[in-house]
Amino acid sequence: MEFGENIQQESVLGDNQRITILNTVIDVLNVQETIELVEKYVETKTPLHLMGVNADKINEVNQNKKMKKIVNSCGVINADGASVVLASRYLGKPLPERVAGIDLMQKLVSLSEEKGYSIYLLGAKQEVVEKTKKILQKTYPALKIVGIHNGYFKEKDWISISTELKEKKPDFVFVGITSPMKEYLIEFLQNNGNDAVFMGVGGSFDVISGNIPRAPLWMQKCNLEWLFRVMQEPNRLFKRYFVGNWIFIKSVYLEKRRLR
Template sequence: MIDNLYCYFMKKWTPAKQEKILGTNQRITILNTLIDVLSSDETIKLVDKYIRNNEPLHLMGVNADKINELNKNERLKQIVNSCGVINADGASVVLASRYLGKPLPERVAGIDLMMRLVELCENKSYSVYLLGAKQEIVETTAEVLKTRFPKLNLIGYHNGYFKEQDWSNISNILKELKPNIVFVGITSPIKEYLIEYLQNEGNNSVFMGVGGSFDVISGNLPRAPLWMQKSGLEWLFRVILEPRRLFKRYFFGNLAFLKSVWKEKNK
């Protein structure tokens, strides 16, 4: 069923939908992955432009783990590289860009970008929808955001526990509400598949995958201390919190990423 849906939306997808604004982006390539040379400030301005022009956008953040995965998953690679904005959401990606002689300006951390976009939405009366996580987590996230941003137009939320056959229902909800930004906290790569499906069903929102940000914002998981964030060690803090789930992904994954970057530099 997943493969049938993939074929369906790949036939319907038209790159020209995002080219109007995409053409201004400067990009580099690292390990078959396109990445925009954008700071956080520049990303915010670009997203604002998409919203004002009512252009659909898949706002993507890539780290070492995502790059490793897309090099094993052709479908995911096509989706990532077709996104309108692709940020470096990982210190290792920024370091790799410098090692390869095509430096990126900074890491654009997903949760920080999300909070800045929420602030943008409050200031400009843009509407926001939350999609993902457990019901109690997404509810608490909505409450926290409304407390921090009292004027935020948060028009709805939905947990992430639904099946593929429910995607059309999610699409219909979004078509009715027409949110300017949809933050999606669902596991990759289903998150990417879902966003592309929703866009190809005619939803013109800005869609941003936010990983586990709902868990952090809701208080379900703590965020790394500021010194670890600034030192590029936020991944290590996450491993300490969830060693069984993340140890193999980050330690072996980072080693595989570094090895691949070294090969790219010396080929």
């Protein structure tokens, strides 16, 4: 893994400060600043891949050249992980706060209801995405949900998904499928002429629908939401968080030594 690479990227519509941690560009933004910047993309119909990075994503950036290129070319890149915020402070370039993906998604959904923006839900099982739609419509009665699509499709179906998005013209597309396919799909859809704000939301549809519970508030405040997720899905997430976090911590330590 290489450290300290000089990566120069800029947010297309923002003049916000950016830092680099372990070859990964991150915007120095809090939640409200992120929302204000994202809305500029919506208002100007400027395509945006709204990216959230955690320790696992940064590990992947340093192991996958294609992922590195995609992540660092995104217009807005948030720290969606307490470990990333803590690492930024340890490295002497502190980020203001964690911008949790599920919280940001719901704030953008609320903004969409308020401003009349439209959204599209892409991902999860069919029954989950349908239930997510119903719950969002109940919570935000004036919300425009112009379409939904489950996350069980093949690469050959990407063209038809792109065609539907061009017909529906959503302002936001929330993508709830696993990485790195999520990032590859969003890159394809943007290159295919879709000008929406695309945001990967991980398992947010499962949480919103009630299919998977979210961590209690006290665990969220103590930065232990990752541990709660591991407890819910140990077979799938144990290696990602325990092994992955160790790799991330070691990498941050080595970067600190290099900076010294």
